[in-house]
Structures are given as structure tokens and as C-alpha cells.
Amino acid sequence: MRADPAETTRGIRLQPLALSPTLKDHIHDALRTAIMAMDIYAEGADLRLDERDLAAQLGVSRTPLREALARLQADGFVDIVPRRGVFVRRKSLSEVLEMVILWAALESMAARLATERASDADLRALRDFAQRAGAGAGLADYSDANIAFHQRILALSHCTLLARTADDMFVHMHAVRRRAMGEGDRLHRSRTEHLEIVDALQARDAARAERLVREHTLRLHDHIRHSWPDPDRQPTHKGA
Amino acid sequence: MRADPAETTRGIRLQPLALSPTLKDHIHDALRTAIMAMDIYAEGADLRLDERDLAAQLGVSRTPLREALARLQADGFVDIVPRRGVFVRRKSLSEVLEMVILWAALESMAARLATERASDADLRALRDFAQRAGAGAGLADYSDANIAFHQRILALSHCTLLARTADDMFVHMHAVRRRAMGEGDRLHRSRTEHLEIVDALQARDAARAERLVREHTLRLHDHIRHSWPDPDRQPTHKGA
């Protein structure tokens, strides 16, 4: 047992600077961000990612890049086809709908937990947030605020696994939202429903909170199903 | 546009034999299986995995092995610490409890969907299965049959994302069950509750099915919380 260095040092005290030193992680983040920024649903979008090209752009070798790509594949962002290429994966309508169902499952449970675990102060803050939201107007603003509201509920469940699982899914939704969400009508109703959810949470009514969250999210499910632009276009790697 | 090869071939018709040719996938499976077989909660268990050693054992180079390890890290099975080593990750009590909560969230939603989507024949088969279960006696048999029952419900939701997410979690639970599950008492009550769940599904009662599944799974949650052997042992890589 060695004495802790901090105890033997006299006049200076430093943080352990825990930035991830591995390229793999940085590359993973960079690629995920880049993919989210791509308009992968555009007509002639090239979904192809060239390993050597990416490595050259990032200034790294292929090895850490490939580990990042492997992780993106596990995350469901890309398909890696041996001797064919790496392709950004487009979500089909059914996949998006399933994500929303997953979302509803996670968040309705989170709402249930939040009625037991969230503090009164947290719920008041949530109410404030829900009332302020939507003031920004723009669609992107609305979408961001909307997701932020739901993430707050997830956080109030104090179940990090629920929140993390939902976060992974929100990232996927982000790429889709410009394609699937677009009605201004939903904005106002959404805000009303958010406030009703907060009502249920503050009333500590687990069953009602769960139900309202579920119904709210499943309404998005139906909305997407009906407004999905090009029905049943299941993208492949080929071309058509 | 080239004609489909199958149309031009006359007398013979072959399956496209789609076995994954990549070592990475095989290694990933092999390691996951090996980790699940390990008794990672034993006292002096060496959680250390040596890349070079594993590569030698598997007869492959480090490169595909590392990609598999990166994926296992993303899956939450191992921690990779730069210049320190790869360590099998032990789940803490709170992590296990959160997994059970996630499970409850997923499966209660699945039950709800199943009341709408499952066929009568499927539900009859599920009832048969629930009635046969437990006959095998052994704890491992019970645990396997128990998980199989729940996986069937997930499958009946016809939401593959729900089922897949739950599957990932069941794999983690597998490593834990010998440590957390062990009461024979729960066996009989469990079987009764399973049959009640099937009742609700066959009655197409979404609310009741959802509630029964949730309560059933959260009972396991409480059971684990109370029977967890060594409270609050948060394993680290060091030693203690």
C-alpha cells in the first residue's frame, strides 16, 4: 500500500485530468457527429465511407478508425460489408417506429419512477422548463426543446440505464427528425401535453404519469407513420 | 440492370450461404460466451484479459481481436484501460437493479403490444409453454425457462427492437443469475404469475397484461436487492 500522492504533496493540488487519450473515442465521436450532420435521406446522397479516405482526412491510420467504425456498426449507425464498403445506415420507417415504441417504453417507466424519486424542486424546474419551451419558435428549436423535456423526465427517474438507453435512441431520432417531424400543429398540443405530464408527476400519480407519457409518445408514433414521405423505401447498399 | 442469376440458372437453386466471414464477429461471440461462462464474482477471479494471450489462444492476430474487444466494451462487458489492461466488468448491485427496471419497461410495453398483435395460436402456445415450464426442476433449467418465457412475450410484441434490447440485457443477467437468483420459493409463484400474464394476454387486456408483467419483473427487482450477497461491493481494476 503506497500513500496517496495527494497527501505527500504540499503546496499544490491538481486534478487528475481524465481526458480520454485514445484516438478511437475521438474518432467515434467525430464520425457520429459527422453522420448526424449528413442529410442521409437526400436523393443522391453517397452513403459510402472510404476507410482510407477518412483516415487521411482525420490524419490517423486505419487501425483506430476501424475500431471506431466497428463501434458505430454496433451502435447501428453504419453497415460494414466485407470487401464492399462501409455505408451509413438509413433507418426504415419500421425501424423508426420501433424506436419510438422503445422510447415510449423507457420514458413511461421513467415517469413512473419519477413520481417516487424526483424532488419537488426538480418537478418545479421541469414545469418552468415546459412553460418556457416553444418560445423559440423554429422547428429545430422546438425539436430540441421537446427532446430536452423528455430527457429531463428520464433523468428524474434516477435510473441512468433508462436514460442512457434512451439517449442512444434520441441520437438516431435526430438524424430522422428533419424527415419525420415537421408539423407546427403538434407544437401547441405538445406543450399542453407536457404540462399535463408535469401535473401528474407533481400529483405523484404514477399510473397517470405513465399513461400520459406513453400516449404522448405514441401520438408521435402515429404522426410519423402517417407523414413518412416515401412509404416503404427500404434502402440497400446498391442503389435501388 | 443485370438479370438475377437465379433466373438464368436452370436446374439448380442454392441458398446464398450467409455465414459471417469475419473473424471479428466470431471472436466477439467466443469472448462473450467465455465471459458468460466465467464466474466473475468469485473471490480471487482474475478479471484480466491479455490481448496477446487471447490472440494466441484463438490463433488470430491482435487486430480483429481488438475490434471484438472494442465491441465488448461498447456492450458493457469489459473495461479497456489504456496501458493497463482489459478487464471483465463486474456489475454492481445498482447496475443489476437498473437492468431489471429496463427489463420491466421493455417487457411491459411488449405485453401491451402483444395483446394487439399476437395471434390466438401464439398465445395458446405460450400457455402450453408456461404450463410445461418448471418441470425440469434444476435452478439453471428454471432460470432458462423463465427467461425463455419472457423472451417469448417480447417476440410476440413483433417489435424486434424491444426484443433485441431486452436480449442484450438478458445476456448480462445471465452472468449475474447464479449470484442473484437462487430461491426455489420463487419458482412456484413465478409459474402462477406467468399463467396470470397469459390470461391477461388472451383476454386482450392491455392494461392488465402490462401491469402484471411489470409487477412480476419488479418483484425480481426487490428479490435481488434483498438477496445480493456482498452489499455495495463496487469492483475496481486495482484489487480493493
Place this chain on the structure above:
DNA sequence: GACAGGTATCTGGTATACCAGATACCAAGC
């Protein structure tokens, strides 16, 4: 004898070279 500093060595991180399957193009034969 206890401790600081040096150093051998072990580990994962990265870069590079080479391999093999898959395509697409092209030319020879029908």
C-alpha cells in the same frame, strides 16, 4: 533499514504492409 530514483518489462495504442474477395471493365468468341 527505509526511501527515492532509475530501469527493465509488460501492456495496450498506432501505423503499416500484405491478403483475398468483389466489381467493373474489356476483349475474345459465338
Place this chain on the structure above:
DNA sequence: GCTTGGTATCTGGTATACCAGATACCTGTC
């Protein structure tokens, strides 16, 4: 002119070599 087989080339898959941080051990000094 169409088909068919060969082949150049592109792509990811794999193996290997080397790099740098982290440990643990050893040794010289106080």
C-alpha cells in the same frame, strides 16, 4: 451484337512491427 470469361483494381480483413505510458522491481543513498 450479345454473351462470357479474364483481369485490373478497389475494398475491407488480417498480420506484424513499433511506440509510449504504466508497473514493479532493483539498487544506491541517506
